[in-house]
Amino acid sequence: MATEVKEGQDIRKLVRTLVQNHGDEKAELIPILHEINRELGYISDEAIKELSKRMNLPSSHIYSVATFYRMLSTEPRGRHVIQFCESAPCHVTGGRLVWQKLQRELGLPKGETSQDNKWTLLTTSCLGLCGVGPVMVIDNDIYGNVTPEQVPGILKNYE
Amino acid sequence: MAYFRSHVLVSVDPVCVQKGAYELIETLQDEIVKQGLVEEVQVLETSRIGDPETEGLDLMVYPEAVHYTKLTLDDVPFLVEEQFLKGRIAEQYIRETKKVVDEELSAPKTKEVRIVLKNIGEIDPLNIEDYIARDGYMALGKVLTEMTPEETIQEVLDSGLRGRGGAGFPTGLKWRFIRNAEAEQKYMICNADEGDPGAFANRRVLEGDPHSVVEGMIIGAYAAGASQGYIYCRAEYPIAVRTMKTAIEQARNFGLLGDNILGSGFSFDLEVRMGAGAFVCGEETALMASIEGLRGEPRPRPPFPAQKGLWEQPSNINNVETYSNVPQIILKGAEWFSSLGYKKSTGTKTFSMAGDVKNTGLIEVPFGITLQEIIYDVGGGIKEDKKFKAVQTGGPMGGCLPENLLDLHMDYEALAEAGSILGSGGLVVMDEDTCMVDIARFFMDFTQDESCGKCTPCRIGTRRILEILTRICEGKGKPDDIDTLRYLCDQINENSLCGLGKGAPNPVKSTLEHFLDEYEAHIYEKRCPAKVCKSLIRFEIIDGLCTGCTLCARNCPVDAISGERRQTHVIDPDICIKCGICEQLCPYDAIEIK
């Protein structure tokens, strides 16, 4: 996860490059927001302002789109983002116990970021990997058949 | 195309990746280069092979179908030398033989018929020539040279193919609407948003046989007169997105997409668009709004997408599986396709089985097979031989069906009659340890969360239902809750704008109908029969069984367990948070849930 705080200048440059590559049609808004989210870890006000100028769209429109989709965030996130699958197939194969363990282990409720900025704990709906549920994703790593006992060990892999 | 003498399959499912599957692939490739076998041996990624519980890495070698297990990276050079250079089986690494190759998709069972899944695991999805070698793009050639658009539509209509994304609308009819609409620009859209929890068939098709979808879309575009297409794929499927992009690129290079396809004068191009994590975007009008760069909110229909769709132009939208059936229908004919299936549901359907069933994974069966056959004959029955309780079909807008409906013949109509839907073919099997009120609450939590909030009945109604169900699970249910739930279900169903709101009550309605006794036990007796709802259970250590091993006490997260070594332990109910860890850990089954 790239979450070093970027300077305003860098953010504006990033947005400009993205708009250049994608073009400024409205249909490119979501693909561009995806990339900003990936680069900055979230979609900052600064980025929205610049994007509004470059794409000729009101900031309010960009903001309303960015807040609609779960994978786009307008809040800063921790260095590592955990997404736990909360859908039924994972839930019935033991996901409930893993989820409890995860929350306890991190001391975080759903949707929160830890004080030291290390973790953000999110839930996601089915990732289509139910055959190996319970499933969780940390940054880009997928873990399947997770048991409560494995949780501390998995978390240790991250700095 | 290049012919490889041998294929090595390495599983890249999450468990294997954790164990180092990608490192294995790299080491294999290095070794193959080193031993000069690049032209002869191909390394392929596949889904799960064998049993994920075995330690170490494993791989399969074809055509011999040898399964090597418990490998370490250090074994690779010797293995490659023995197996591929010297051509003999390295016996010391074959520690078990398994018939099952890929647990997410195993070899077809007797009751299966594979049309949509036929190529998966058999071809390299990143190589168009593999697809072409198996009749790929022959149907497109046939359509472009021998059939008019109208004949193409008629063939699809005659086959009886219906939409696999949920509603089951006849595909040929949809295409005809678009054909007859007057407009300069028409669009062909593929719904690859597969958001139903428990469904993963679309993902496997996109990842394993991308060209079947591309070919189906080109044929559809030719029939309907569309010149541009979009595949809207959920962002949670990054591999599918990558695979589809590669497939499109290759098809373009082969002159199968773009201007003047195969010299026919017909032009069509395709693009992949990614979602951003919103379940409601699977709904067709919301999906189109999302492609346009807007919030993915549904809008009222009519006008239907066939009249005013993407950018107000006539647009056809079909599911992944719908499209991937098309090439086979064209090649083998409508009559062949319609001879499979049951009543008004022709052909086959994929089902993604998950939950408490022994063989989870993907299957493809002709319509008309019973739930009993699916769960027991194909699925191998319930895990740990527990008792079956219910099966949830059709995702969060589907219903839960009890044991006495197991003889139901699966088709669109029968499921609708039973208060559920076919949806995208997700099947979640639940055993006796499942609390049906908890499950209903769980689905409601999902739909409540995913409701886009545009219309009141869905936004407020799902929240109210969730409040009531939560209350019941907490032991605070009131006598009139059941009537209120029924009332709310009807209101939401009748007055919601889109399918999400209309279908949201189904899990509650169906559990109320088939498992009313469980609701009653929660409300009147403050008891959870399946012993799941935390507020209604207690953990207790049984005197005669506890050996005082201290395992539970050492692992209880809140130190609720006390006792001397070799003495019976006790749980303090005021401290216990009912996490269930002690019960799972106790080696002597001395902890009971009451």
Ligand SMILES: Cc1cc2nc3c(=O)[nH]c(=O)nc-3n(C[C@H](O)[C@H](O)[C@H](O)COP(=O)(O)O)c2cc1C
């Ligand atoms: C909330 C909601 C979610 C849906 N999700 C999907 C989906 O993930 N995939 C899909 O193909 N259809 C989905 N549908 C159905 C589509 O609106 C549409 O009917 C379908 O894509 C048409 O394709 P078909 O005729 O090939 O089935 C969903 C509908 C609703 C109301």
Ligand code: SF4
């Ligand atoms: S029914 Fe629900 S999801 Fe559909 S438009 Fe209304 S609020 Fe949105």
Ligand code: SF4
């Ligand atoms: S784990 Fe079981 S046997 Fe050991 S102390 Fe706890 S209850 Fe007793």
Ligand code: SF4
């Ligand atoms: S259920 Fe959890 S909290 Fe309660 S005693 Fe057992 S381990 Fe401790």
Ligand code: FES
């Ligand atoms: S339900 Fe968790 S991955 Fe499908």
